[in-house]
Amino acid sequence: MENAINELFSDELKHLLGLSSIGLCVILQGDVITFFNSEFYEKFDINTERACLSDWINLIDPSEQESIRQKLQEQFITGQPLVESKYRVKTKNGDYIWILTTSVAKYGEDGQVVGFLSAHNDITDKQTYEDHIHNLAYTDVLTGLSNLRMLEFQINDPFKYLERPHLLMFGIDGFGQFYDAYGRRAAERLQFEFSVLLSEYEIKGTKLYHVDRDEFVVLIDSTIDFDVEDYFRDIANDYQRLLFGGRQLQSLKLIGALIPAIYHDAKVDLTLNMARLTIRSIIDKEIVDFVVYDESMAAHLRKREIIEKGLLQAIEDDEIHVYFQPILRSDGIVVRAVEALVRWDNPEIGLIGPDDFIGAAELSGEILALGRYVVEQSCKMLVEVEKKLNRCINVSVNASVVELMQEGFANNVQNVVNRYGLGLDRIAIEVTESMGLNEGSKADREIRELRKLGIKVALDDFGTGYSSFDSLMKHPYTTLKLDRLFMERLATNLVYSDMIGSITKLCHHHQISVVAEGIETIEMVKLAQGMSVDYLQGYYFSRPLTKPQLLDYLEEQIKKEPF
Structure with a gap:
């Protein structure tokens, strides 16, 4: 088998075998995999002499295994000449490292794909750096929550299972005056304390963001059975019990504005502006702390x-x-x-x-x-x-x-x-x-x-x-x-x-x-x-x-x- 593979991929192997920093394997139909550069694979719990393709796939992060299997099947059917994929693979010590796989197709005389030569490259350091840059770009440094950029990126598809979401904005009435009176450090501490509280209420079907000073956003899956006002009340009650500097935050009222999925636009700036205007209308009324946006408010908010x-x-x-x-x-x-x-x-x-x-x-x-x-x-x-x-x-x-x-x-x-x-x-x-x-x-x-x-x-x-x-x-x-x-x-x-x-x-x-x-x-x-x-x-x-x-x-x- 190995001689046949060497003959089948001779040109490619001569080039790739010189690259000792990568792992090489040939994948054929019928769960067949043959490893080269075995030194690369010593970090994984796999016997490269007797392993089959399924053994390698079982080392991949469980959340990604099915998608990898489907991608391989598609490659054999469609005959794509070059395919790249990135996934995490479990090592012997239980850690996961990032592997970049580059697969080159080989065709038989009938023009059908007979196998792939795949190169495995450890890109953990590169991925860690990219993740760090990503976090800097898409995470609020103070609170650790996703920021406005992430909201803009995710609002159309925050999770694969999350349909067009409701948008709930929290605002803190009086935050500006608090900042002026007590300074930046006190204001940042208040933002952090509230973010910790809000994080305790993150459940499946929700995603949290800190988008500006006293503005926090929760995206909520519109397909789940979820009483948003009860959710707001629970958070507001816990917020009022927060002790800040030895006193309760009674003077800083928590405000909530819900923009239902049917009203908000995919352009996040328009949706956030709608939420901000709704919050300001709540502050003007003074007697309420939570409002659900509807069409009757459109003229007032437009004004x-x-x-x-x-x-x-x-x-x-x-x-x-x-x-x-x-x-x-x-x-x-x-x-x-x-x-x-x-x-x-x-x-x-x-x-x-x-x-x-x-x-x-x-x-x-x-x-x-x-x-x-x-x-x-x-x-x-x-x-x-x-x-x-x-x-x-x-x-x-x-x-x-x-x-x-x-x-x-x-x-x-x-x-x-x-x-x-x-x-x-x-x-x-x-x-x-x-x-x-x-x-x-x-x-x-x-x-x-x-x-x-x-x-x-x-x-x-x-x-x-x-x-x-x-x-x-x-x-x-x-x-x-x-x-x-x-x-x-x-x-x-x-x-x-x-x-x-x-x-x-x-x-x-x-x-x-x-x-x-x-x-x-x-x-x-x-x-x-x-x-x-x-x-x-x-x-x-x-x-x-x-x-x-x-x-x-x-x-x-x-x-x-x-x-």
């Missing part, structure tokens, strides 16, 4: 997606419009100022109010560009009013705490106003007491810089917080704006009249003017006038107006003014 991704583009496309609501002298006739209010008119979803996009703009930092745009448009309006109506009015522009925390905010406002040749006292920056403007903070320093430059600063929404008087006295405000809800209470409860009267007197004593917001009826006008407020603002006089509408309104009001 959030547009808001979070498209604000800068919206400014460029002229979708952001600045409206102006008149602020009248307490006589209800003379317009002294207007408040600039921003609206977003998106061609896909229509009008978007500031409550819907200001928060997102603050988180993304796009509020800075938006703020500059509003100041710019407000200055243009003042110039046009003065030019067309020969009337000087002032404008109030709302500022976000993010803007006030920006170094040079006051100087940026000054530069815009100067560019239009306007007096700095024509502009007022409105801030709210909910910003938490502590003395000495960056925001406090910018407020004081605004005042040094001659720009007015108004305290908006007065009456909605707990430290109003304290805030009023600590910062150099020029105007106080009584909140609409405050004025509504006055209309139904006259006890508030003494309070507002005292506030007004205190403000006037400190040269602070008072504006009553939310004036909607003649009764509220009279009550506010009785409290000696300086200015009135609300729908009783006018809704927010576009610039052309404002010009028309001012022209009519000027006609009503006494000579």
Whole structure:
């Protein structure tokens, strides 16, 4: 037999026998195998003199044996000239090493395959290195879980038995604030602790990933009987029992969003974005911690997606419009100022109010560009009013705490106003007491810089917080704006009249003017006038107006003014 094999594969053997680092064998039909370079095979528990093909296959990793048998059968049938395969083979000491098999077909006179000359090469070191590189690329270093790259690679076929999977995302509400308060090490420890907890819940039909900071994903086989909400509840309960730094994590709420298999896209970035938007909608609601995505949520999530991704583009496309609501002298006739209010008119979803996009703009930092745009448009309006109506009015522009925390905010406002040749006292920056403007903070320093430059600063929404008087006295405000809800209470409860009267007197004593917001009826006008407020603002006089509408309104009001 050996002589026949030598004759059959003579050319190939002459070349390969010179390679002592590899094992050689000839495989024929009928479970026949003949080994050469027996030195190579000494590491395996096999008798190379008497072994058959099945003896060699039995040394292969059991999970791969059947596929190897099928591949050999296919080679004899299809007659492929060259085939490579890679598998693990058990050594005498019980370890497995990686073998690369390269098989060259030999054909008979009838053109059919009569056998294969196979070269066995130990590639364990090479495979170990590749596995190490693979782990670096596809494993999260901190948690040891698969990372976003692996999710992108596996989402279509995480396991051979896993059909189109459900995607469950976990998020930790408040993680960003936790990171800011306690630093990177504490945040990483929290990520690690949660990954350990999550790993305890990995079962057949699930696959775990750490895709970003506080975002963890579980892919779940959609064909198995599995109650995802119960699974989430079990993990959430154990999460709340985690002790971290000697205290429970009650302040860091665990959130879950399930994207069922029928909804998610094979493009993982789209699916993850859907999950993230769903989690943010849960955080907004505050009363729930787990939501299953369905079609009814699509419009809401699409709105959030547009808001979070498209604000800068919206400014460029002229979708952001600045409206102006008149602020009248307490006589209800003379317009002294207007408040600039921003609206977003998106061609896909229509009008978007500031409550819907200001928060997102603050988180993304796009509020800075938006703020500059509003100041710019407000200055243009003042110039046009003065030019067309020969009337000087002032404008109030709302500022976000993010803007006030920006170094040079006051100087940026000054530069815009100067560019239009306007007096700095024509502009007022409105801030709210909910910003938490502590003395000495960056925001406090910018407020004081605004005042040094001659720009007015108004305290908006007065009456909605707990430290109003304290805030009023600590910062150099020029105007106080009584909140609409405050004025509504006055209309139904006259006890508030003494309070507002005292506030007004205190403000006037400190040269602070008072504006009553939310004036909607003649009764509220009279009550506010009785409290000696300086200015009135609300729908009783006018809704927010576009610039052309404002010009028309001012022209009519000027006609009503006494000579």
